[in-house]
Amino acid sequence: MEGLWDFLRSLHDAYGINLVHFYDAFERGRLLRGMWTTLKLAALCVVLSVLIGIIGAWLQGSRFRVLKALVQGYIQFFRNTPPLVQMYFFYFALGPQMPRVENEFGIAQPILGSFAWAVISLSFFAGAFNVEIFRSGVEAVQKSTVEAADALGFNRWQIYSLVVFPLAVRVCLPALNNNLVNLIKTTTQAYAIAVPETLYVASQIWSDRINVFEMMVTLLTFYLLIVGIFVWIMTRVERSLRVPGFGQ
Amino acid sequence: MSVPGNNAALKVMTAAPAQGESGFLASTFTPKALGIALGLFASVALAGEAWAQLTTGGERLGILATLWKWTPLILLGPPHEVGGFALNVLVSFLAMAIGTASGLFLGLGQISRIGPVRSVSWAVTQFFRNSPWLVLLFFVMLLTPFQINIAGLSVPLPGWFKATVGLALPVMANVAEIVRGAVNSIPSSQWESAESLAFSRLQTIWRIILPQCVKRMVPPWMNWYAILTMSTPLISIVGVNDAMTLTQDALAAEQRTELLMPMYGMLLLFFFVYCYPIARWTIWLERKYAVRI
Numbered sequence A: 001m002e003g004l005w006d007f008l009r010s011l012h013d014a015y016g017i018n019l020v021h022f023y024d025a026f027e028r029g030r031l032l033r034g035m036w037t038t039l040k041l042a043a044l045c046v047v048l049s050v051l052i053g054i055i056g057a058w059l060q061g062s063r064f065r066v067l068k069a070l071v072q073g074y075i076q077f078f079r080n081t082p083p084l085v086q087m088y089f090f091y092f093a094l095g096p097q098m099p100r101v102e103n104e105f106g107i108a109q110p111i112l113g114s115f116a117w118a119v120i121s122l123s124f125f126a127g128a129f130n131v132e133i134f135r136s137g138v139e140a141v142q143k144s145t146v147e148a149a150d151a152l153g154f155n156r157w158q159i160y161s162l163v164v165f166p167l168a169v170r171v172c173l174p175a176l177n178n179n180l181v182n183l184i185k186t187t188t189q190a191y192a193i194a195v196p197e198t199l200y201v202a203s204q205i206w207s208d209r210i211n212v213f214e215m216m217v218t219l220l221t222f223y224l225l226i227v228g229i230f231v232w233i234m235t236r237v238e239r240s241l242r243v244p245g246f247g248q
Numbered sequence B: 001m002s003v004p005g006n007n008a009a010l011k012v013m014t015a016a017p018a019q020g021e022s023g024f025l026a027s028t029f030t031p032k033a034l035g036i037a038l039g040l041f042a043s044v045a046l047a048g049e050a051w052a053q054l055t056t057g058g059e060r061l062g063i064l065a066t067l068w069k070w071t072p073l074i075l076l077g078p079p080h081e082v083g084g085f086a087l088n089v090l091v092s093f094l095a096m097a098i099g100t101a102s103g104l105f106l107g108l109g110q111i112s113r114i115g116p117v118r119s120v121s122w123a124v125t126q127f128f129r130n131s132p133w134l135v136l137l138f139f140v141m142l143l144t145p146f147q148i149n150i151a152g153l154s155v156p157l158p159g160w161f162k163a164t165v166g167l168a169l170p171v172m173a174n175v176a177e178i179v180r181g182a183v184n185s186i187p188s189s190q191w192e193s194a195e196s197l198a199f200s201r202l203q204t205i206w207r208i209i210l211p212q213c214v215k216r217m218v219p220p221w222m223n224w225y226a227i228l229t230m231s232t233p234l235i236s237i238v239g240v241n242d243a244m245t246l247t248q249d250a251l252a253a254e255q256r257t258e259l260l261m262p263m264y265g266m267l268l269l270f271f272f273v274y275c276y277p278i279a280r281w282t283i284w285l286e287r288k289y290a291v292r293i
Helices: A002-015 A025-060 A065-079 A083-097 A114-140 A143-151 A156-193 A198-209 A212-241 B008-014 B024-029 B032-056 B063-076 B084-110 B115-130 B133-143 B159-184 B188-196 B201-236 B243-254 B257-289
Strands: A100-102 A108-110 B147-150 B153-156
Touching (some): A025 A065, A025 A156, A025 A198, A065 A114, A065 B257, A156 A198, A198 B133, B063 B084, B063 B243, B084 B201, B084 B257, B133 B159, B133 B201, B201 B257
Antiparallel strands (some): B147 B153
């Protein structure tokens, strides 16, 4: 490893290509922590937004009209407003209304920090799209299948969880992947509320060490890499869940 | 278009015809979501208003009056310059125009018969489609000069214009995908007939294939316009005087915590009122232009 760092250092001395965020242990440490934060943020948001999508799609099939209207209102509101403004609304407007707790230094601080608010707002944003995606999957399940399950004595919950949902997931996986990739890219917006994720750390490094171009190329490569890995995993999942007899 | 979960009051409020399928206007303004959003916003504002009246004894402006006071600034920006929500709309128009024009060529590049053109177009499309918008925005903002010198003439590049270009890049890549998809959805018999009528490849694309693509491209294109408009607040992060920046300025000037929710709520509402009809219109066009098999 030392040899590589020395090589990068000589690159700076000889050609002025400043990759200080790799060979300097301090900068490397904070960049890696930033990347770790991005991964945690993305993973939490993906899981929560999928959960919101599943629950929302299930509520939309309920018999209570008020419930349906509420879910519809939630979807339309979150789909048609900017995610950045949503995040500001959650963090700056709802955040201060929350109860405060004392931290280890005895200073009162809000119960939810910027990371938690970023997770909440991004999950609700992507969740609104996921509800629609899951609903389209649920609607694609043939009525005769549901009726057959009904005739076999399954109750409502069993029909949904054992018959409709497993089929719906397979139908809507491509659309879901698309939205989740979008969600991973949107995690950069947590920069705006000072979550120390990759973009935030990168902007700190490029202002401290004046290596804007090199840092940005690293940043773009990192995002292309995690999006690439995510797409690869999801393609594998899609293939393993394929229903025989559909498509090519 | 009968969404269950309606009540009489909302029905009267939105004055919807019983069968709202008749046209775009009807299908846009029937939905309950708009009513729910307005209702939520009004109740938040009214609750805040009542609370402010109770706590301050009414010596300061009420919440609604304060919102009204700042509305012209947030909508139109400071006097004699473009800013606020108007700038968001302007940036979205310009970025869409730049993105569409360049995306058209990028999309056609992907179906070119020259191998290198095809692979380069593909790589450019994938790169801009899969990079986060905010990172691209930073890229353009920080790495382009604030003015360019062409033959002794210096042309200033204002921040909002650079931000527009930054937002146009991902739009370009996604329009390219729309173009490619639409061209691929035209039956190959069209290409063959054109060839047998001795049209050149350029003529075939411009006069036969693309005109047929327009209808298929309009709904996804509008969808991307809505996504772009909802991304325009990002330019506030890189220091452009858009509605988001001005809302925060107004909040900083007022220094009243009870204004936080109504102010940000109002900004959300502006975007909702602008984007929701576009979304409904897109759905309506999608149904109208649906390819029937």
